[in-house]
Amino acid sequence: MRKIFFVFTVSLAFLFFSCSKPGDLTIQRAMKFYQAQDYEESLKLFNTALQEESNYSPELIYNFIANVYLQQEDLENAVIYQQKSCDLRPDYRNLVSLGMTYHLLKHDEESEAAYKKAIAMDTQKAEAYASLGALYLGQGKIKESIENLKTAAQNEPKIAVIHANLAVAYAANGNPEESEAEFKIAEELKCKNLEEFRDRAESMKKQ
Secondary structure (H helix, E strand, O other), X not given: OOOOOOOOOOOOOOOOOOOOOHHHXXXXXXXXXXXXXXXXXXXXXXXXXXXXXXXXOHHHHHHHHHHHHHHXXXXXXXXXXXXXXXXXXXXXXXXXXXXXXXXXXXXXXXXXXXXXXXXXXXXXXXXXXXXXXXXXHHHOXXXXXXXXXXXXXXXXXXXHHHHHHHHHHHHHOOOHHHHXXXXXXXXXXXXXXXXXXXXXXXXXXXX
């Protein structure tokens, strides 16, 4: 499996509080072990911090733990803690990350639900629309894919991969002119692996 890199939703630099609590030092130590790639010790300390009084919220600690598991490519455990974090306090980017992890685990119903929750929280961002559109494209739900990818492109017109996926969706829907127009935009935005998207579009045309 290709290594997956995720980052904490807050800086890994130490956070300073006007009134420090016992769990704060435990979290800071856990972050140091995380940076040193000692993931086993980092996990132990994050879990210890959950039992201590701290300025860090439980949902943030769950998110830290999820990221440690993601660095180890342990998606099964990562998604458990991502879900716990989102259950306590839904957050747009965390919901998108949750959806991505569920998708990697081939749990597409849960993935779709997470993306839709993110969209409900913020209709002006692109990531959730783009991710949902890519999910539908893989499922052969072409019209739904186009709808979401078009919205994503409108919200964030400078993200190359959105235009590349939209080009594939248009090709699959029998719209060659629209497909080529999106491919040109993706090329102008220097989309990586653009030929792979073109190959996919050709393959989907034949289906």
